Amino acid sequence: MQTEFCKKLGIDVPIFAFTHCRDVVVAVSKAGGIGVLGAVGYSPEQLKEELDWIDEHIGDHIYGVDTAIPQKYEGMEQTSAADLVKMLNDAIPQGHRDFAEKLLKDAGVPEWPDKDDEVTLSFSAVQAQALVDEALKRPKCRMIVNALGTPPADIVEQVHREGRLIGALAGRLKHGIAHKEAGLDFVVCQGSEGGGHAGEVASMVLWPQMIDALDGLPVLAAGGIGNGRQILAAMAMGASGVWMGSMWLNSEEASAEPAQRESYMKATSEDTVRSRSFTGKTARMLKNEWTEAWERDDTPDPLPMPLQGYLTFDAVRRTHRYAGSGECQKVAFNPIGQVVGQINEIESCRDIMYRLQQEYVDALEHVNGLLPD
Numbered sequence: 001m002q003t004e005f006c007k008k009l010g011i012d013v014p015i016f017a018f019t020h021c022r023d024v025v026v027a028v029s030k031a032g033g034i035g036v037l038g039a040v041g042y043s044p045e046q047l048k049e050e051l052d053w054i055d056e057h058i059g060d061h062i063y064g065v066d067t068a069i070p071q072k073y074e075g076m077e078q079t080s081a082a083d084l085v086k087m088l089n090d091a092i093p094q095g096h097r098d099f100a101e102k103l104l105k106d107a108g109v110p111e112w113p114d115k116d117d118e119v120t121l122s123f124s125a126v127q128a129q130a131l132v133d134e135a136l137k138r139p140k141c142r143m144i145v146n147a148l149g150t151p152p153a154d155i156v157e158q159v160h161r162e163g164r165l166i167g168a169l170a171g172r173l174k175h176g177i178a179h180k181e182a183g184l185d186f187v188v189c190q191g192s193e194g195g196g197h198a199g200e201v202a203s204m205v206l207w208p209q210m211i212d213a214l215d216g217l218p219v220l221a222a223g224g225i226g227n228g229r230q231i232l233a234a235m236a237m238g239a240s241g242v243w244m245g246s247m248w249l250n251s252e253e254a255s256a257e258p259a260q261r262e263s264y265m266k267a268t269s270e271d272t273v274r275s276r277s278f279t280g281k282t283a284r285m286l287k288n289e290w291t292e293a294w295e296r297d298d299t300p301d302p303l304p305m306p307l308q309g310y311l312t313f314d315a316v317r318r319t320h321r322y323a324g325s326g327e328c329q330k331v332a333f334n335p336i337g338q339v340v341g342q343i344n345e346i347e348s349c350r351d352i353m354y355r356l357q358q359e360y361v362d363a364l365e366h367v368n369g370l371l372p373d
């Protein structure tokens, strides 16, 4: 499964693990792939702490850091976090706040204990630059990845100046082409079945179109990969590797709460939905009363990013912290892809990595066996 892109990075297998959990980053990198830490939601201080831990535990292996700077968002003109917070606070209608709070209350989700805790501005350039600066201080961090759009030219230049690679996610062909034109080193092409922010076109259709359109620029296939057969399909189409998010969520190393794990293991591939109800942009997640409530005609419409994310910041942190409490899972934010239907047990990251490669080889042998003698 060695590709040119693997060799460029110095990893054994082209399996890229997107995760918010530092233990998963370390375990996947140690198993021959590369862990990429999702830094959205971290303050620069928190990210420093996570990366210190990773640097200490990862040995000679490498990793990546993922940020999210949208191309366009409400309040883009604000240059300080304080101004952006003020703008967001002023722009959120009281009716939206009351509606969100009622959903949480009805599900018995306890209050956050410290009301004065700082809100992190996940999706803004104001926040992302500090995160990129922190990541680039680390020699073992070999790649920066951006969700939600082409990263600004100064960040691309900065990452290249530091001798690292930079890529970005694309759920539409035109976004991948824009990434290439901006000088990115690779594109993560995510089909609509993937967890988190996702477009409308399914992987089976989008991957080969992207690979052809980008004409030699490495494309990592994402969205709907949970076993080695799916990896073989991506590699057969010309992908330079696979980028997986959902499969790690229920791994032994992941920091998922027991109630969340139960939701993942119970869910079928039909139990996810693309919804704007948490971040303001369409993201795939487990369907529940929260996602359904924001869809109804008689309820408020989700606000654009980052307003909705700011509004739901409290809901997200409370439903994670108190995941097992009351009927919390009915309103919890559980981004995950359709591949959730393939998650039926808790495996270690090492076992997942081993299984993926074994299944890949078995599938390849099967396909080879189809050739005429």
Ligand SMILES: Cc1cc2nc3c(=O)[nH]c(=O)nc-3n(C[C@H](O)[C@H](O)[C@H](O)COP(=O)(O)O)c2cc1C
Binding pocket: 018, 038, 039, 040, 066, 067, 068, 145, 146, 147, 148, 169, 188, 190, 193, 194, 195, 196, 197, 222, 223, 224, 225, 243, 244, 245, 246, 247, 334, 335, 336, 337, 338, 339
């Ligand atoms: C819980 C979760 C959170 C995600 N958050 C981000 C994110 O912050 N940044 C990002 O680039 N991608 C994010 N994604 C998308 C993943 O990077 C990846 O493209 C996707 O999970 C691939 O599809 P799969 O879920 O079918 O494996 C997220 C995915 C999940 C499941």
